[in-house]
Amino acid sequence: xxxxxxxxxxxxxxxxxxxxxxxxxxxxxxxxxxxxxxxxxxxxxxxxxxxxxxxxxxxxxxxxxxxxxxxxxxxxxxxxxxxxxxxxxxxxxxxxxxxxxxxxxxxxxxxxxxxxxxxxxxxxxxxxxxxxxxxxxxxxxxxxxxxxxxxxxxxxxxxxxxxxxxxxxxxxxxxxxxxxxxxxxxxxxxxxxxxxxxxxxxxxxxxxxxxxxxxxxxxxxxxxxxxxxxxxxxxxxxxxxxxxxxxxxxxxxxxxxxxxxxxxxxxxxxxxxxxxxxxxxxxxxxxxxxxxxxxx
Amino acid sequence: xxxxxxxxxxxxxxxxxxxxxxxxxxxxxxxxxxxxxxxxxxxxxxxxxxxxxxxxxxxxxxxxxxxxxxxxxxxxxxxxxxxxxxxxxxxxxxxxxxxxxxxxxxxxxxxxxxxxxxxxxxxxxxxxxxxxxxxxxxxxxxxxxxxxxxxxxxxxxxxxxxxxxxxxxxxxxxxxxxxxxxxxxxxxxxxxxxxxxxxxxxxxxxxxxxxxxxxxxxxxxxxxxxxxxxxxxxxxxxxxxxxxxxxxxxxxxxxxxxxxxxxxxxxxxxxxxxxxxxxxxxxxxxxxxxxxxxxxxxxxxxxxxxxx
Amino acid sequence: xxxxxxxxxxxxxxxxxxxxxxxxxxxxxxxxxxxxxxxxxxxxxxxxxxxxxxxxxxxxxxxxxxxxxxxxxxxxxxxxxxxxxxxxxxxxxxxxxxxxxxxxxxxxxxxxxxxxxxxxxxxxxxxxxxxxxxxxxxxxxxxxxxxxxxxxxxxxxxxxxxxxxxxxxxxxxxxxxxxxxxxxxxxxxxxxxxxxxxxxxxxxxxxxxxxxxxxxxxxxxxxxxxxxxxxxxxxxxxxxxxxxxxxxxxxxxxxxxxxxxxxxxxxxxxxxxxxxxxxxxxxxxxxxxxxxxxxxxxxxxxxxxxxxxxxxxxxxxxxxxxxxxxxxxxxxxxxxx
Numbered sequence: 012x013x014x015x016x017x018x019x020x021x022x023x024x025x026x027x028x029x030x031x032x033x034x035x036x037x038x039x040x041x042x043x044x045x046x047x048x049x050x051x052x053x054x055x056x057x058x059x060x061x062x063x064x065x066x067x068x069x070x071x072x073x074x075x076x077x078x079x080x081x082x083x084x085x086x087x088x089x090x091x092x093x094x095x096x097x098x099x100x101x102x103x104x105x106x107x108x109x110x111x112x113x114x115x116x117x118x119x120x121x122x123x124x125x126x127x128x129x130x131x132x133x134x135x136x137x138x139x140x141x142x143x144x145x146x147x148x149x150x151x152x153x154x155x156x157x158x159x160x161x162x163x164x165x166x167x168x169x170x171x172x173x174x175x176x177x178x179x180x181x182x183x184x185x186x187x188x189x190x191x192x193x194x195x196x197x198x199x200x201x202x203x204x205x206x207x208x209x210x211x212x213x214x215x216x217x218x219x220x221x222x223x224x225x226x227x228x229x230x231x232x233x234x235x236x237x238x239x240x241x242x243x244x245x246x247x248x249x250x251x252x253x254x255x256x257x258x259x260x261x262x263x264x265x266x267x268x269x270x271x272x273x274x275x276x277x278x279x280x281x282x283x284x285x286x287x288x289x290x291x292x293x294x295x296x297x298x299x300x301x302x303x304x305x306x307x
Numbered sequence: 308x309x310x311x312x313x314x315x316x317x318x319x320x321x322x323x324x325x326x327x328x329x330x331x332x333x334x335x336x337x338x339x340x341x342x343x344x345x346x347x348x349x350x351x352x353x354x355x356x357x358x359x360x361x362x363x364x365x366x367x368x369x370x371x372x373x374x375x376x377x378x379x380x381x382x383x384x385x386x387x388x389x390x391x392x393x394x395x396x397x398x399x400x401x402x403x404x405x406x407x408x409x410x411x412x413x414x415x416x417x418x419x420x421x422x423x424x425x426x427x428x429x430x431x432x433x434x435x436x437x438x439x440x441x442x443x444x445x446x447x448x449x450x451x452x453x454x455x456x457x458x459x460x461x462x463x464x465x466x467x468x469x470x471x472x473x474x475x476x477x478x479x480x481x482x483x484x485x486x487x488x489x490x491x492x493x494x495x496x497x498x499x500x501x502x503x504x505x506x507x508x509x510x511x512x513x514x515x516x517x518x519x520x521x522x523x524x525x526x527x528x529x530x531x532x533x534x535x536x537x538x539x540x541x542x543x544x545x546x547x548x549x550x551x552x553x554x555x556x557x558x559x560x561x562x563x564x565x566x567x568x569x570x571x572x573x574x575x576x577x578x579x580x581x582x583x584x585x586x587x588x589x590x591x592x593x594x595x596x597x598x599x600x601x602x603x604x605x606x607x608x609x610x611x612x613x614x615x
Numbered sequence: 616x617x618x619x620x621x622x623x624x625x626x627x628x629x630x631x632x633x634x635x636x637x638x639x640x641x642x643x644x645x646x647x648x649x650x651x652x653x654x655x656x657x658x659x660x661x662x663x664x665x666x667x668x669x670x671x672x673x674x675x676x677x678x679x680x681x682x683x684x685x686x687x688x689x690x691x692x693x694x695x696x697x698x699x700x701x702x703x704x705x706x707x708x709x710x711x712x713x714x715x716x717x718x719x720x721x722x723x724x725x726x727x728x729x730x731x732x733x734x735x736x737x738x739x740x741x742x743x744x745x746x747x748x749x750x751x752x753x754x755x756x757x758x759x760x761x762x763x764x765x766x767x768x769x770x771x772x773x774x775x776x777x778x779x780x781x782x783x784x785x786x787x788x789x790x791x792x793x794x795x796x797x798x799x800x801x802x803x804x805x806x807x808x809x810x811x812x813x814x815x816x817x818x819x820x821x822x823x824x825x826x827x828x829x830x831x832x833x834x835x836x837x838x839x840x841x842x843x844x845x846x847x848x849x850x851x852x853x854x855x856x857x858x859x860x861x862x863x864x865x866x867x868x869x870x871x872x873x874x875x876x877x878x879x880x881x882x883x884x885x886x887x888x889x890x891x892x893x894x895x896x897x898x899x900x901x902x903x904x905x906x907x908x909x910x911x912x913x914x915x916x917x918x919x920x921x922x923x924x925x926x927x928x929x930x931x932x933x934x935x936x937x938x939x940x941x942x943x944x945x946x947x948x949x950x951x952x
Contacts, residue, residue, distance in 0.1 A: 142318065143325030146595050148549030150556070151587045154575060155333045158583065240450035247452040247557060249576050260452055267456045267561060274460055281453040289448030296444065510684070512727040518682040519722075520742055520793070521714030534732050610777040611731055 031225070031301040041297035047290035054098055055105040064095035066257055078275075087262070087276035088269050097279045100259040103252055104287060107173050108239040114177025115184055115238075116231050122181065123188025123227075128196065128215055138189070144182045150244060152179045157250045167256040172245055176238045187230045191223035198222075229299045236291030243284050259284040311606050319599045326591050327380065331373050334584050359581075380592065385585035388574070394585030397570055404475060405559070405566030408482050409551050412489035413544060420494050421540065424501025428536075429528065431506060439502075443495035451492055451554045455561040458488045472563040485562040492554045493547040500543055504536040511535070538609050545601030552590050627699030629833045630656040630679070630718070630801050635693035637671070637678050637857075639904075640686065646904035648674040650857035651693070656801065656833040661824075663836040663844040663865075665880070666854035667901050672837045675854070676803045679835075680720050681710050697801075715742055719794035723806040725786035729778035735762075735789045736774035742796045761792040765822060784815035788822070795826060802827065805837045820847055841884055845869060850938065853877045856902050856912035861941040873941035873950050875917045911943070919945045 035041050054061055069091035076086045084093035126137040153175050160171035195201060201218050209218070245251030246260025253261070259280040266277035367375075379385065385394035427436040462484055463471035473481035508514065509532060517531045555568035563569075567586065574582035606612045637649035649671040656662050664672045677683045679695050681702065695702045697717060702710055722728035730738060739761055740754035749757065755774065762770035765788040778786055787807065794802055804823065808816035824847050827834045838844060844851055844865065851868050853861040853876060861874035872878040879897045899916040902908055908915055914924035923944050924930070932940045935950075943949060 139318075139321060140325070143322050143329065146322040146326035146598075147329060147591055148552050148594055150553030151549075151590055152330070152333065154571075154583060155330055155587055158575070158580075159333060236448065240452075243450055244452050244553070244557060248572060263452050263456060270456065270460050271464060274465075277456055277460060281457055285445075285449050285453045288450060289445065292448050293444060512722060512724065513730040515677075515682055515684075516720075516722060516728045516790075516793075517730070519680050519714055519720045520745075521711045521716060522741070522745060523711065526745065531730050531733075535730070538732075609732060610734075611779050 031298070034301040035297060038297045038301065040293050041301075044290045044293035044297060047286060048294065051101055051287050051290065052105065054101040056102075058095075058099045058102065061098045062092075062095045064092045066091060066095040066099040067255070068092070068095075084279045085273065085275045087266065087273070093262075093276050093279050096257055096262060097259070097283050099257045100262060100280060100283065101287070103169055103256055103258050104239050104242060104284070107169060107176065107242040107252075108235050108291075110173045111176035111180065111238045111242075112231055112235045114174065115181035115234060116227075118177070119181035119184030119188055119230075120227070122185035124192060124215065124220070126185070127189040127192030128211075128219065130193075134189075137185075141182050141185055144179070147179070149179055149241065153241065153245055154248070154250060157245055167254040168246075168250075168252045169256060172242050172251045175245075176241055180234060180238060180241075184227065184230050184234060188223060188227050191226050192219055195219045195222045225302045226299075229295050229302070232295035232298065233292055236288040236295070239284070239291070240288050308606060311612060312603065315599060315602050319595060323592070323595055324377070326595065327377060327588060328373060330584070330588055330591060331376050332369075334580070376588075380588055385589055386581045388582035388585070389577070389579040390582075394582060394589075397582070398567065398586070398589060401565060401567045401570050404477060404482075404564055405555060405568060407477075407479070408486055408489065408559070408564065408566060409548075409555065411479070411482055411486035412493075412551060413547075415487055416490035416492075416494040416497055416547075417540075417544065419490070420497035420501050421537070424498045424540075425505050425528065425533070425536075427498070427502045428505035428509060436502075439498065443498050446491050447495040449491065451488070451557045454491055455485075455488050455554075455558050458484060459561055474563070475565045477564060482564070485558050485564060488562075489551055489554050489558050492550050493544075497540060497543055497547065501536065501540050504539050505532060508532045508535045534608070538605065541608065542601055542605050545598040548597050549594055552594065622700050623697070624699035627696065628655045629658050629698065630835070631694075631696040632675070632679060633694045633696065635675060635678060635695065636691040637674050637683065637688060638691050639688050644905045647907060648688070648857055648904055649678065650907070652854065652857065652859050653693075654852045654859060654862065656835055658800065658833050659827070659831045660850070661827065661834040661836055661848045663838060663848035663851045664854055664859075665838060665841065665844055665851055667839055669901050669904070670854045671857035671904075672839075672854050673805055674857075676720065676805050676835065676837050679803065680714060680718060681707075682714075682720075715794075715799065716746060716797045717799055718801040718803065719797070719799035721787075721790050721794045721802065721804040721807045724810045725783070725790045726778060726810075728790060729786065731778055734775050734777055735781070739774075739789075739793055739796060742793065746797055757796070758792075761796055762789070764795070764826075765789070765792045767792075783811050784819060787811060787815075787819050791819075791823065791826070795830070798830065799832065801833045801835065803835045803837065806839070807836075808843060809838075809840070816843070823847070841880060853880070856907050857904070858912065858942070860913065860943070861939075863935075863939040863941075867936070867939060871950055873935055873939065873946050874943045875919045875945070875949055876913050877941075878949055879916075879918075919943070919948060921945075 069089045073086040078085045084097065087093050087096070122137055122141065126134040126141075156179065157168075157171050157175040160174055196219060201214060204214060204218050242251055243258065243260030243263065246253075246258045247264040249264070251260055252258040262280040263277060263284070266273075266280070270277050383395055385398065387393055388397065423439055427439045430436050459471060462468050469484035470481045473485060513535075514527060514532060517527045522531075552568070555566065556572050557568070558564070559566045559568035560572040567590070571583065571586045571590075573579070574586060632655070633653050635649050635652045636647075639646040639648055652671065652675050654662060654664070664675065666672045674683070674688070677688075678690050679702075683690065690703055693703070697713065702713060705713075729735065736755060736758050739758035740749075740751065743749040743754035743757050744751065747754075759770045759774055762773065767773055767785055767788050773781075778789070781789060787810075790807075802823075807823065808819050811819060820843060823834070826832075834847075836844070836848060848865045850862065850864050852859045853868075853874060855876050861868070861872065861877045863873065868877060869881065872881055876897075883896050897916055902912055902915070908925075910926045910928065911917070911920070911924045911930050914920040917924065921944075930942045930944045932942050933946055934940055935946060941949075
């Protein structure tokens with residue numbers, strides 16, 4: 012093994028982030044993901060850029076009509092424009108995905124930092140708590156919690172689903188943060204900084220956190236994809252978004268009843284949903300590969 | 308080994324109480340009107356209300372309520388649904404088909420993941436490896452609500468290769484498509500872990516020793532590398548069960564299989580709170596027990612843990 | 616199984632490596648790990664290949680065994696002759712028959728070199744079962760016998776233990792037992808004692824030397840430790856940047872090194888009788904294998920270097936005495952004659 016260690020190219024020295032960016036720029040997957048995400052974000056923010064039709068303008072007489080002029084994907088069983096509905100569906104997916112991930116990210120950060128940095132009994136307690144949380148499969152917990160949070164029949168469920176996914180989805184993130192903090196803490200340079208009299212706060216925010224952030228962001232990017240998928244699943248089951256909220260999960264659920272008659276209303280929201288999830292997972296993958304070139 | 312088992316059992320007990328407590332608390336705690344929450348938006352008669360209060364001991368304080376709930380779980384009393392059927396009976400009806408479905412899914416996923424993962428790892432950077440990487444990425448991104456209906460549409464209805472739905476006494480053939488759909492939920496992660504693990508082990512010094520011993524390539528991989536590489540994959544199968552359970556709810560609904568997931572789906576749709584809590588609790592317990600078994604298996608496979 | 620003794624020439628040297636070249640092709644370029652290494656080994660003889668880490672000595676050993684990681688490693692030239700048969704030309708199927716049967720190898724770190732999830736008994740018995748077609752029980756008896764031979768106490772009980780249950784020294788004994796199982800004629804020991812405590816090192820080297828004598832094996836000892844070499848080696852080949860720069864009987868090399876690199880290595884050993892004096896270290900670093908200096912690869916670090924050393928032409932192998940060669944333009948100056 013000693014021989015191979017010498018094979019690393021001498022090259023110009025670059026920081027870890029610089030190295031990663033250098034690799035990332037050459038990654039086709041990264042660019043593909045980035046373009047997709049920009050399009051999806053635009054769609055979520057300004058759906059009218061993509062369609063002039065109103066997704067709520069539904070006429071039963073058009074039920075399951077094929078594609079015409081503006082409605083390039085045809086009409087669903089209520090006679091709504093499938094394309095318009097699919098475009099407008101991006102908004103809640105992104106809102107729920109982003110905010111649930113932010114909630115999970117903050118909780119995971121707090122738990123992971125505290126457990127990893129202070130160690131000892133605090134770590135033991137927090138780690139056991141994470142074990143307990145991991146004992147509940149995400150969707151099963153979400154079924155119970157979302158049902159409770161969305162008890163108000165007037166709500167469209169966005170708040171309930173966001174909070175549910177945020178409160179239940181942080182465990183992996185916390186574990187990753189904890190182990191990378193422990194790894195960073197044991198580095199010699201941190202011990203050196205401590206000996207030079209750096210306080211806990213300085214150690215944490217100047218030395219440990221910056222080194223743990225890369226892997227954390229990767230985890231959160233992938234979690235964002237998972238959250239978007241989970242929102243659709245909860246909506247499909249009838250405990251996610253509801254009322255007049257437009258959601259890919261609801262659209263898929265409604266369309267499954269009519270697939271023998273019309274496939275379009277099932278296929279298009281499915282494609283948009285899968286592509287959105289794919290984009291975030293690809294982004295996470297590409298960033299991780301850039302930061303962790305070990306397995307290439 | 309003994310110490311490891313004891314420690315795992317203690318951990319399991321803690322996780323059991325913790326997890327069931329959380330599930331119970333999520334359902335009932337800090338609730339203005341837990342009974343209304345149980346039944347959802349439906350109006351409720353006074354006699355129903357009284358029965359539910361009695362049933363869930365809602366007159367007592369929260370910890371007493373939790374205690375009754377735990378006692379029920381441990382004695383096989385999982386509650387009664389709003390349709391007045393015992394959850395235990397419904398489970399007894401539903402689990403055989405779900406068990407068949409999930410075992411098939413686990414076998415399908417593990418077979419594909421291990422075969423393709425090993426080949427990918429050996430031929431790192433090859434066309435096969437890159438194709439596998441792309442396919443796993445796409446499969447990974449397919450939520451169950453996408454893959455289940457689309458698979459039914461494409462392979463069931465359009466191509467007609469598989470039965471479109473499967474009933475209560477579904478044959479293995481009828482269950483094949485839904486099982487494959489379920490397997491798709493976990494196969495990508497398992498494959499990637501297998502690949503990474505085999506790739507890492509291939510570089511291990513003991514592989515060089517095995518080759519220096521003049522063993523055939525097949526034996527080096529099949530006996531020396533595989534045993535080491537499968538350890539992390541096996542533990543993953545336990546965790547994956549959680550994903551399979553979630554997936555089964557959607558899959559059984561889409562393919563009309565009256566199993567545990569299907570019942571749970573109906574319970575959610577009909578706002579049958581007691582049914583949902585009962586089913587979820589049992590699934591959580593199953594999940595914990597399977598993970599305990601997997602951990603013990605892990606110890607059996609890895610002597611370094613066994614003799615800790 | 617093809618009979619591997621066909622074609623072997625009993626009069627040819629036991630092992631003769633001739634002008635071996637090995638490259639590693641990575642995305643960062645081609646690393647030339649071995650650049651024309653040549654040496655030979657006779658039965659009962661110990662040849663030490665000495666060099667700093669990264670000089671190509673382990674890669675040479677792996678190329679001889681045929682267990683290079685490939686890709687990225689490729690043998691690009693030369694011959695590995697075993698009793699006159701070029702192993703590099705054999706099909707993998709035939710080559711495999713030489714491993715463990717004729718040429719066996721001991722690795723540096725026995726903990727990682729032994730498979731952690733199988734008992735040592737399994738790993739030893741495997742050799743007898745796969746190469747000799749023995750039954751499980753017969754193979755197990757042989758395994759116990761072997762552990763006895765390398766003096767592992769209570770071999771019968773320890774046969775079912777896993778590698779991590781042994782101490783470092785005992786683990787290395789297991790490795791030795793494994794290497795000797797099929798009575799090879801060549802034993803390659805790659806830094807066999809580097810991972811061990813000093814006291815254990817001596818025991819293991821003693822055991823190796825004793826077993827070698829009993830079996831009249833050729834021992835190829837790969838090491839960076841001049842102290843180990845002095846006691847056990849008959850001849851020494853000093854390797855630098857993938858090339859043998861000096862080859863000599865052990866006493867000659869210690870008394871009068873002919874290559875500046877060898878001389879520098881000897882001067883960098885701390886010695887009791889030089890207490891209080893400044894220790895000579897070799898300045899600079901070993902060259903990067905992707906960018907080996909032209910001419911004599913050692914010239915950037917060499918005190919004797921002059922213009923000719925930097926020329927494209929590398930110094931030839933000068934014959935100094937019967938079994939002595941050195942690749943340096945200034946042998947006379949270095950030898951002090």
